[in-house]
Amino acid sequence: MATVAIFSEADRDSMHVRQADEAFCVGPGPAARSYLNIPNIISTALITNCDAIHPGYGFLAENARFAEICADHGLTFIGPKPSVIALMGDKATAKRVVREAGVATTPGSGILDSIEEAQHAAGSIGYPLLLKATAGGGGRGMRVVNAENELARAYAGATAEAEASFKDGRVYLERLIREPRHIEVQVLGDEFGNIVHLGERDCSVQKPAHQKIVEETPAPNLSLRARDALHDMALQASRYVGYTNAGTLEFLVSGDEAYFMEMNTRIQVEHPVTEMVFNIDLVKEQIRIAAGEPLGYTQSDLMSRGHAIECRINAEDPRNNFAPAAGTVSKLVFPGGPGIRVDTHLYAGATIPPYYDSMIAKVVAFGDTRDVAIARMERALRETLVEGVNTTIAICLEILASSAFRSGRYDVELIPARILTNGEVSAR
């Protein structure tokens, strides 16, 4: 299958540009003028006779309008139907829909049009609360509200941030569940109504801004009953909306309680851990499904084996609130050996532009057991060498070494409450 890559002027020397059969520059560095430039992207697809567009996991991947425009130009958008993206992409609407499907959601409000509405809703849900942007992601447009006197300031901050980040300032409230786990379920659906799940991923290790950094599958320390319940909820909601292609349903889990949080209507950064334990190429499945092929297997054909962990290597400074660190990579060594997979666009001499997400590599470790996977990951991270920019390698090693992670009894407070406050983040 031949590929056409698009790139911005800042990514002219990026690996994907070199590897693609053809590559077209679609605009200057700032994403709004390149990777979000729908006319230039569609024009590139048309003049190069593309059949389909894979939107990746950023930028336009969850943009229903883009999916619709693709269809209008005879291009297959590799993802769910535009109507389903629109339905599940709006977080408040998605919750309403999955509640209709019989899936539990955290108590929360609808979209809040004013601070007065927010105050009213907060009173009936009860504090502590989380204020979230409907178009949000990656923690942007999100605020914790511990008590009523914090609400006005949080409301102003969240709406402004959401407006700036997503051009959509709408926000809503939900009950803040203290020290929850963040567990998500991978689903795949074809265009003939077949839907399967590919297990769960525990993504509770998150940076203070709620961005994931270490993910694993299966989720540790989860009862069989709770696990089955999560999978069933995911399938139930996906079937209800007629979901097709790859998607992920995120849940907040506290003890044996689980609430649907949101759905990502795209492939996710952490999909490799699922691929490792199911021995399935999810992106290939996405393309097959988009091409109109049936899944060809049922839930009972799917068996996971072993344990997989992913560490995100970001060019950022954990000691400085994970501030992104653009720069040139002078030296680079990636790990290898049994059970190790590295997904990266990086090479020695590459310049990391300041415009985009700071992730530069995913290191994935597989083992027959969780202990083996952890041991391999530690070995792999010590083997990894990135010179020229600060990275998250050291903090990933600290996370792996922490007793909370080792025991599998950790939640989203692992980094903020334990790693960052437990002495320094060393610059190993």
Added chain:
Amino acid sequence: MLAYIGIGSNLGDRAAYAERALHEIAALGSITRVSSFYRTAPWGNPDQPWYLNAVVAIETALPARTLLDRLRAIESRMGRVRDEHWAPRTIDLDLLLYDDLELNEPNLRVPHPYLRERAFVLVPLAEIDGRFATLRDALAESELAGVVRIERENVAAMPEQQISSVAERIGALARFLAESGAARVRIERGDDAVEVAAGRRRASSDASGGDGATEIGSARVDTIKADLVGIFRLGRPAPVDGEIVDGDRELGYIEALGIRTPVHSTSAGRIVSVAATDGAAVEYGQALFLISRGR
């Protein structure tokens, strides 16, 4: 920083490769001067393919090491033929000069060691920067005879098979030119036409030189780039190399999603190069026209 970059190609449609390299280089800064294209006789072994050489001056903010990396990246991108992943290299880009910088590192020697001794670098370089005329004139006559200015529309027509005979013809013509003091000689055989001009006689430091090349060398060159992705079409009448344009000539348009977006000249001057091909797909930032300001 002002940097000089040497362009060389000895395979296939050399002019197209050189032009593609020019577009790519245009993205690294602002091109201020472009030399003519030169045909360089095979050196040593007459059975080797001939080289097309040129030199471009670029005003760039990139550090020397980064600039070199970018040039390497352009080479590796262009070394690949669309349908074949590991086709032979088609372009060589050398960082000749970088401001006043002197560097002697394993992979980066500036000024480039070829600078003082090789006609294929010095002749085009002296064309666009008079400071190098003395060095060029110090080269042996036989060296200079092997480097002949060519019109770009003639490049593709030059047959690979008759390399040595064409080279010999050019060499002989160049010697004739040097001795006779004539400005230029054009030879034609069927579709194959070669024009030889007396580059050495044209003092490059002197902007009043006779045939346009010197003017190009001393004028400010603007690059008109595509600001969207689409199919490029030349305007009517089609702009041609050497054409004098006013500041608002409609040079062509880019068609994308059924909409035609016109491409206008941005300043009055002379078209140095129509860099894009009529009907070709163009990407964002791709050079379409090089225009030297003024007349």
